[in-house]
Structures are given as C-alpha cells and as structure tokens.
Amino acid sequence: MDFMKPETVLNLDNIRQALVRMEDTIVFGLIERSQFYLSPSVYEVDKFSIPDFHGSFLDWALLQMEQTHSQIRRYEAPDETPFFPTKLLKSILPPINYPKVLASYSDEINVNDEIKEFYINQIVPQVSCHSGDQQENLGSVSTSDIESLQAISRRIHFGKFVAEAKYQSNKEMYKKLILAKDVAGIEASITNSAVEQKILERLIEKGESYGTDPSMKFSQNPQSKVKPELIAQLYKDWIIPLTKKVEIDYLLRRLEDED
Numbered sequence: 031m032d033f034m035k036p037e038t039v040l041n042l043d044n045i046r047q048a049l050v051r052m053e054d055t056i057v058f059g060l061i062e063r064s065q066f067y068l069s070p071s072v073y074e075v076d077k078f079s080i081p082d083f084h085g086s087f088l089d090w091a092l093l094q095m096e097q098t099h100s101q102i103r104r105y106e107a108p109d110e111t112p113f114f115p116t117k118l119l120k121s122i123l124p125p126i127n128y129p130k131v132l133a134s135y136s137d138e139i140n141v142n143d144e145i146k147e148f149y150i151n152q153i154v155p156q157v158s159c160h161s162g163d164q165q166e167n168l169g170s171v172s173t174s175d176i177e178s179l180q181a182i183s184r185r186i187h188f189g190k191f192v193a194e195a196k197y198q199s200n201k202e203m204y205k206k207l208i209l210a211k212d213v214a215g216i217e218a219s220i221t222n223s224a225v226e227q228k229i230l231e232r233l234i235e236k237g238e239s240y241g242t243d244p245s246m247k248f249s250q251n252p253q254s255k256v257k258p259e260l261i262a263q264l265y266k267d268w269i270i271p272l273t274k275k276v277e278i279d280y281l282l283r284r285l286e287d288e289d
C-alpha cells in the first residue's frame with residue numbers, strides 16, 4: 031500500500047495483506063511484554079509525582095512519545111491515530127499532502143481509549159509472566175506497552191480503510207443501510223466469517239512459531255512464551271470486534287461527505 035497512490039489503498043486485498051503483516055508486530059509485541067512482570071505501578075494514576083501531570087506513568091510516557099512523534103509528522107499519516115489527539119505539537123518538518131482517501135471526519139473516529147482500557151485490563155494480566163512490580167523494569171514495561179498499543183491501534187483503525195473500500199464497492203447498498211441507520215445490517219454486510227476464521231487459525235500458527243526458540247523447533251517441549259490460543263482469543267474478543275466498531279462508526283457517518 032502506498033498512501034500517495036489512493037488506488038492501492040482502497041484495494042481490499044492490499045488492505046487485508048497489510049492486516050496480516052500487522053499480526054506479526056502484534057504477536058511479537060505481546061511475546062515481548064510477556065517476559066515482564068504485570069507492573070501495576072505503571073498503570074496506577076499519580077503513582078509517581080510528575081510535575082504538571084495528572085495520570086499514570088504509562089499515560090505520561092505515551093504522551094511524551096506522541097508529542098515528539100507529532101513533531102516528526104507521524105500523525106499526518108492517515109493510518110496513524112493518536113491517543114492524545116488534543117495534545118499534539120506542530121510538526122517541525124513541512125506538511126505532506128496525502129491524497130484524500132478517507133472521509134473528512136475520519137480523524138474523529140478514534141477508539142484508542144477503549145483500546146488502552148482492554149490492553150491494560152485484559153491483555154496485560156493474561157500475558158505477563160508474574161504478578162507485582164519489578165522496580166528495575168518499569169521503564170522497559172512502558173516502552174513495551176507503547177509499542178503494542180500503537181500496533182494494536184493501527185490495526186484496529188485500519189478498519190477505516192476497510193470500510194471505505196467496502197463503501198466504494200457497493201455505494202447503493204450502503205446508502206440505504208446508512209439512511210435507515212441499520213447498524214445490524216451494516217454489521218452483517220461488513221462481516222466475513224471465513225476471513226475471521228482464517229485470521230484466528232493463522233494466529234495460532236504464528237504464536238507457536240514466533241514464541242519458540244528456533245533451535246528448539248523440533249524438540250518435544252517448545253517454549254512458547256504466550257499461549258497461541260490466548261493471542262487468538264484476544265483477537266476474537268477485542269481486536270476484531272473493535273475493528274468492526276471502527277468500520278460501523280465510519281460508515282454510519284459516510285453520507286456526511288459528498289462523493
């Protein structure tokens with residue numbers, strides 16, 4: 031996919047290939063996070079006293095990262111969605127004029143608060159290797175969390191491209207569903223159970239091979255660091271449903287924009 035070439039961005043096969051590649055980043059990210067303790071101190075509000083800041087250490091670290099990355103144009107890219115959209119800084123580099131692919135309101139479709147919530151409350155407790163804190167690793171935990179959160183956010187918000195591609199391929203049907211505010215109908219139209227099933231099966235395979243020391247590949251006792259079934263379950267319960275939510279939220283507003 032090339033964001034300067036809209037025809038490549040709205041091709042559903044290309045979009046799905048990009049989603050498959052993102053699985054690798056997410057699976058590796060979770061395996062990386064699994065070696066660290068749960069580290070509740072990272073998520074506890076005002077655990078550390080940080081001047082002029084109210085929130086968790088993770089929020090503070092993520093905000094610093096987003097402010098720096100906004101200055102190098104990260105959030106101008108249509109496939110990047112910030113966790114703190116109101117606190118970004120002006121880019122030092124000159125703006126890039128990306129061709130318009132998504133609807134004008136697409137930046138307002140942002141489920142990052144929900145992503146952070148399920149990541150902290152569902153994913154971390156299930157993947158981390160040990161309860162409690164390990165003081166010397168709190169910084170590493172936060173960088174690992176930021177990498178996973180950004181990868182998961184990018185994957186879920188890619189639903190905007192999926193939705194736009196589907197809308198373009200069947201405008202008449204979507205216009206009717208949108209005008210009727212038929213959320214169930216929109217959900218049924220964007221759902222492809224065979225694709226979802228394939229994703230879950232592939233994640234089990236990826237979890238098995240990426241979590242295994244390659245030198246132990248043929249041993250009887252592969253040392254998988256995150257249970258592959260758990261990664262598939264997280265996709266089934268959270269990542270795919272939130273991707274669909276992004277698609278539905280995007281489509282429900284699609285007639286605000288002229289074609």
Ligand SMILES: O=C(O)C(=O)C[C@]1(C(=O)O)C=C[C@@H](O)C=C1
Binds near residue numbers: 192220
């Ligand atoms: O590939 C699609 O068509 C999508 O809409 C993406 C996705 C997913 O999250 O991976 C979501 C809904 C579909 O049921 C299948 C897959």
